[in-house]
Amino acid sequence: MKKFYKLKKINNISQELTLSFQKLPLDSYTKANYDFRKRRFSIGKFNYNKVIHWYTNNVFFQSLEINSYNGNLNRNFENIDDNVLKEIETQILPNIICELPLSEYQVGIHQIRVFSEDNTLGLVAPEGIHQDGFKFLAICCIAKKNISGAITQIIDQDKITIVYEKALNPFDLIIFNDEIFYHYTSSFKSKNNKIESYRDVFVFTFK
Numbered sequence: 001m002k003k004f005y006k007l008k009k010i011n012n013i014s015q016e017l018t019l020s021f022q023k024l025p026l027d028s029y030t031k032a033n034y035d036f037r038k039r040r041f042s043i044g045k046f047n048y049n050k051v052i053h054w055y056t057n058n059v060f061f062q063s064l065e066i067n068s069y070n071g072n073l074n075r076n077f078e079n080i081d082d083n084v085l086k087e088i089e090t091q092i093l094p095n096i097i098c099e100l101p102l103s104e105y106q107v108g109i110h111q112i113r114v115f116s117e118d119n120t121l122g123l124v125a126p127e128g129i130h131q132d133g134f135k136f137l138a139i140c141c142i143a144k145k146n147i148s149g150a151i152t153q154i155i156d157q158d159k160i161t162i163v164y165e166k167a168l169n170p171f172d173l174i175i176f177n178d179e180i181f182y183h184y185t186s187s188f189k190s191k192n193n194k195i196e197s198y199r200d201v202f203v204f205t206f207k
């Protein structure tokens with residue numbers, strides 16, 4: 001298995017896609033005593049000629065071994081809007097697929113807003129340093145507002161050596177091998193707690 005991570009920049013993201021994060025439903029599977037995450041989720045399958053078929057049944061399952069925070073649980077999320085999926089298919093996915101070994105993949109797409117209100121912590125990765133149990137992962141940041149923190153780290157197999165570290169900015173796309181690397185993103189706080197603060201990303205899983 002090829003060991004790689006790569007940072008790219010995407011462009012031509014519409015305002016409609018950016019605004020779609022305003023309409024995300026709350027993620028009811030979080031465990032803090034306050035809300036901090038909203039999410040939609042869709043699954044697609046693409047073959048060698050890259051034609052994507054989107055499924056409508058979108059249950060996300062991870063074993064307890066992989067996810068001690070939300071493992072062994074069928075998590076049901078609402079689908080990502082069709083027009084958002086279309087734009088992902090033309091503007092984002094091609095930038096990822098061209099970096100992956102030629103194969104058939106099932107792709108899971110998580111549209112996520114983590115937010116902070118009234119001085120709460122925006123918990124981006126409450127499970128800590130982890131792998132997600134896929135071949136490849138990609139994180140694409142779409143927006144950040146009024147936050148300090150949220151540093152993303154790619155960590156080597158020893159779970160100690162940080163091979164890459166960056167607070168992802170809007171339109172940063174990072175792609176890496178989930179079978180080899182671990183990853184983590186630190187929590188964030190509002191810079192000014194009188195105005196809303198959030199971090200909007202798409203997380204792509206490939207298996």
Ligand SMILES: [Fe+2]
Pocket residue numbers: 130131132183
């Ligand atoms: Fe993850």
